[in-house]
Structure formats: C-alpha cells, structure tokens
Amino acid sequence: xxKIIAQDLEMRFGDKHLFSAAELIFSQNQVIHLQGDNGCGKxxxxxxxxxxxxxxxxxxQAIGYSLAPWWRSNSIVGKALYLHQxxxxxxxxxxxxxxxxxxxxxxxxxxLNTRTEQAIExxxxxxxxxxxxxxxxxxxxxxxxxxxxxxxxxKLMMLDEPTSNMDKHSQHLVLQMVADLKKQGTGMIISxxxxxxxxxxxxxxxxxxxxxxxxxxxxxxxxxxxxxxxNPNMLNNMA
Amino acid sequence: MNEGWLALTQQALSLLFSLDPEVWxxxxxxxxxxxxxxxxxxxxxxxxxxxxxFSRFRGRWLVTNLIQTLQSVPTVVIGLLxxxxxxRMGPLGDLKWLFTQKGMILGQMxxxxxxxxxxxxxxxxxxxxxxxxxxxxxxAPWYNAIWAVCRELKVPLLLAIIAAFSRIxxxxxxxxxxxxxxxxxxxxxxxxxxxxxxxxxFAQAIALGLVLLVLALVLNFALGTLRGKAEPRSH
Numbered sequence: 001x002x003k004i005i006a007q008d009l010e011m012r013f014g015d016k017h018l019f020s021a022a023e024l025i026f027s028q029n030q031v032i033h034l035q036g037d038n039g040c041g042k043x044x045x046x047x048x049x050x051x052x053x054x055x056x057x058x059x060x061q062a063i064g065y066s067l068a069p070w071w072r073s074n075s076i077v078g079k080a081l082y083l084h085q086x087x088x089x090x091x092x093x094x095x096x097x098x099x100x101x102x103x104x105x106x107x108x109x110x111x112l113n114t115r116t117e118q119a120i121e122x123x124x125x126x127x128x129x130x131x132x133x134x135x136x137x138x139x140x141x142x143x144x145x146x147x148x149x150x151x152x153x154x155k156l157m158m159l160d161e162p163t164s165n166m167d168k169h170s171q172h173l174v175l176q177m178v179a180d181l182k183k184q185g186t187g188m189i190i191s192x193x194x195x196x197x198x199x200x201x202x203x204x205x206x207x208x209x210x211x212x213x214x215x216x217x218x219x220x221x222x223x224x225x226x227x228x229x230x231n232p233n234m235l236n237n238m239a
Numbered sequence: 240m241n242e243g244w245l246a247l248t249q250q251a252l253s254l255l256f257s258l259d260p261e262v263w264x265x266x267x268x269x270x271x272x273x274x275x276x277x278x279x280x281x282x283x284x285x286x287x288x289x290x291x292x293f294s295r296f297r298g299r300w301l302v303t304n305l306i307q308t309l310q311s312v313p314t315v316v317i318g319l320l321x322x323x324x325x326x327r328m329g330p331l332g333d334l335k336w337l338f339t340q341k342g343m344i345l346g347q348m349x350x351x352x353x354x355x356x357x358x359x360x361x362x363x364x365x366x367x368x369x370x371x372x373x374x375x376x377x378x379a380p381w382y383n384a385i386w387a388v389c390r391e392l393k394v395p396l397l398l399a400i401i402a403a404f405s406r407i408x409x410x411x412x413x414x415x416x417x418x419x420x421x422x423x424x425x426x427x428x429x430x431x432x433x434x435x436x437x438x439x440x441f442a443q444a445i446a447l448g449l450v451l452l453v454l455a456l457v458l459n460f461a462l463g464t465l466r467g468k469a470e471p472r473s474h
Contacts, residue, residue: 047372050372050376052372052375052376077375077376078375078376078377078378078379080376081376081377081378082372082376084369084372084373086369087369087373088367088369088370088372088373090370090373090387090390090391091390091391091393100374100377100387101377101378101379104377104378104379104380104383105378148377149377152377152378
C-alpha cells in the first residue's frame with residue numbers, strides 16, 4: 001500500500017513558526033479533510049507531502065512505490081499528485097492538457113485511452129476539447145484538472161480548496177470523479193476551511209490549529225446527500 | 240538626386256536577383272558565422288539563464304549584474320579582447336584563429352551569450368511556478384518538466400533568440416577586428432557595407448542593407464504572429 005510518512009515535521013518561514021507534527025501518515029484508502037483557518041499552512045503542508053517544498057526540519061518519505069530507473073531521481077516528487085487551488089493549465093487545447101500526463105504514466109496505454117474517454121464524459125468536456133484551455137471558466141478549469149488526475153489513477157492525491165471557485169454543476173461533476181477515485185482506493189487529502197460536498201466523503205480529519213497538526217477519525221456529520229449527487233448509472237458504467 | 244537613388248536601388252536589386260557571386264558570398268559568410276555562434280551558445284546560455292532564475296547560490300546577484308553589464312559592452316571592445324586572445328602572443332594564439340571564420344564565431348559567441356542569458360533568465364523568472372509544479376506532480380521527470388516550462392515560455396525565449404541573432408548579425412566592430420574583412424573568407428554583411436560605403440560603391444551596400452532589412456521584417460512579423468497567438472492567462 002502506498003504511503004507518505006512525515007516524521008518530526010516542522011515548518012518555519014523565517015521567524016514565523018507555521019506548524020509542527022510528530023508523525024503524519026497519508027496512505028491509500030484514506031480520505032482526509034484537512035482543516036484550518038486561512039494562512040495556517042494547509043497549502044504548505046500539502047506541497048510538503050507532494051515533495052514540492054522541503055520542510056525546515058524532519059523528513060518526508062514515500063513507501064510502496066516501485067523504484068525509479070537509475071537515470072531518474074527517487075525523490076518523493078510525483079508520488080502524490082497535488083492539485084492547486086487555481087489549477088495550472090498548459091498553453092494548448094483542452095485535449096492537450098487532458099493527455100499531458102499519459103506519457104509519464106506507467107499504466108497500460110489502452111487503459112489510459114479508455115479512461116481519457118471516460119474522463120471527458122464525466123467532466124463534460126467533450127464540446128471543449130479543441131478549445132484553448134486558457135478560454136475556460138473557473139469551474140471548467142477545475143473539472144479539467146481533476147479529470148486529468150482521474151485518468152492517471154494516482155495512488156495518492158491532494159486537492160487544495162477544490163470547490164472554492166466552482167458553481168454547483170461543476171461541484172457535482174467533480175464530486176463524481178473524486179468519489180470514483182475513493183472507490184478505486186486513491187488516498188486523498190481535501191483541504192477546505194469549511195465543510196462542502198467534497199469534505200462529506202472524508203473519513204479522517206487533520207486539523208492545523210495553534211501551529212500543531214492533529215489527526216482524528218472523522219466525527220460523523222449529518223448524513224450527506226451524496227447518493228443524490230452521484231449519478232449511479234455513470235458509476236456502474238465505469239465499473 | 241532622386242534619379243540617382245532610384246538607379247542605385249535598381250542596381251542593388253539587380254545584384255541580389257542576378258545572384259551576384261560576391262554579394263551572395265558575403266551573405267553566406269554572414270549567416271553561416273552567426274548561425275554557428277548562435278547554435279553553439281544557445282543551450283549553455285539557456286541553462287545558465289534557468290539556473291540563475293531558479294537556484295539560490297552565493298554570488299548569484301554578482302553574476303546576474305555582470306551578465307547585464309556585458310550586454311552593453313561595445314562590440315569593438317569585445318573584438319579587442321578576442322583579438323588579444325587570438326593574436327600570436329595571446330593565450331589562444333596557437334589556435335591560429337585570428338582573421339578566420341572560427342575567430343569571428345568566437346567573438347560573436349561572446350556578444351550573443353550575455354543577451355541570451357539575461358533574456359532567458361528574465362523569461363524563466365517570470366514563469367508561473369505552478370507550471371513546473373503541475374508538470375512534476377503529474378509524474379513528469381525533471382527534464383520533461385523543464386521542457387514544459389520552456390514550452391510555456393516559447394514567446395519570450397524566441398524573443399531572446401531573435402534579439403541575440405540580430406545583435407551578432409549586424410555587429411561591425413568585432414567582425415572587423417577579428418575577421419579582418421577578407422573578401423570571400425571573413426567579409427560579412429556589416430563589414431562589407433562599411434567598406435563599400437567608404438569606397439563610394441553604394442549599390443552593393445544598399446543590396447546588403449536590403450537583406451538585413453528584409454530579415455528584420457520577417458523575424459519581427461513572425462514574432463508578432465506568435466505573440467498574437469499567445470493568449471493571456473486568467474490564472
């Protein structure tokens with residue numbers, strides 16, 4: 001099982017102590033709601049776990065991944081997929097952006113092509129494929145970014161405030177893809193300073209408060225209306 | 240006076256379209272030397288620009304400012320430096336490159352490298368960091384991520400290449416001093432224009448000037464088209 005383990009973690013920016021944690025384990029089959037006020041370090045923590053930045057102290061290691069060939073570094077970058085709050089789309093068409101990671105994926109090419117077609121359908125991007133990605137709205141950009149991640153079936157994924165700039169329709173589509181990834185066993189961290197549709201599918205909570213990160217099993221909330229939002233036919237088709 | 244200009248322009252066009260061997264030999268020397276200098280310098284300069292933009296090391300500020308300064312050094316000064324390096328008594332005298340195309344290439348490399356480094360550093364500094372992060376986190380190895388960043392910066396990087404190429408193709412000082420303006424060997428467009436004008440043979444000077452003018456137009460229109468296609472990002 002793929003895991004990212006952070007030990008004796010401490011993050012500072014100059015004199016400012018952002019957070020510290022004795023041990024954090026982020027593994028597959030776990031969906032974590034990362035909570036905390038604005039500016040408490042949610043994005044920084046996710047970037048640390050994605051290997052995009054280094055902690056001031058402590059170590060972050062990935063377990064359960066195959067060794068990279070000798071000419072590629074075995075750093076943790078690329079092990080857990082991180083999605084920015086405002087996703088970055090490359091200069092090119094929507095299709096170019098969707099298929100960008102295919103050449104780096106170890107998955108079977110036929111399967112990747114099938115998943116690309118499914119992702120286009122799930123994210124309702126079919127009519128936009130030949131359009132420039134820069135012309136998309138905020139919700140469409142987020143749908144494209146999550147569809148791109150969905151295609152490569154990451155073992156671990158982190159979503160930074162995914163619903164912050166989406167309308168209800170886009171939120172439903174994103175929820176379908178995220179719920180499907182959960183079903184496939186993808187471990188996820190979803191950061192949000194308040195509850196939303198996506199955080200309802202989380203089963204753990206990490207809270208950054210007073211510069212400390214605490215981890216708890218999620219206290220059950222009022223039953224979410226998840227079944228209403230997910231189109232069961234679509235999930236059946238994908239299965 | 241106007242008739243004189245008209246006649247000169249007609250003569251110049253005739254020299255170009257009749258494929259005058261002397262004129263086209265000069266054009267060929269100019270382009271082959273400048274292309275070679277650009278080709279050799281391009282990759283190392285871009286890598287240095289990338290490193291200066293993304294790495295933090297001691298003396299980075301000094302290196303950056305030194306390169307900025309080198310951009311504005313007159314080409315005759317660089318010509319003098321290369322001359323002193325290549326002269327028989329100089330440290331590279333054994334190469335016997337003085338008054339050869341190799342010597343001119345070396346000189347032009349020293350002229351275009353600071354332009355390429357400074358402009359590519361500025362381009363890489365302006366890149367949205369998320370381009371690199373998105374590429375890496377989607378599983379791209381570092382070399383693919385660098386390529387993705389360069390692709391995002393194709394307009395400013397092409398601008399750097401065009402600026403560097405224009406600077407070396409049109410410089411006179413260094414080519415004159417290091418190349419020696421030897422007909423058929425080291426005579427290039429700018430040195431030939433200077434020579435023919437001093438001799439009063441304006442037709443050939445105008446013909447060669449037209450070549451530079453057409454080249455400048457083509458490069459700038461191509462760049463303008465490319466810029467027009469690059470759409471601004473909302474995020």
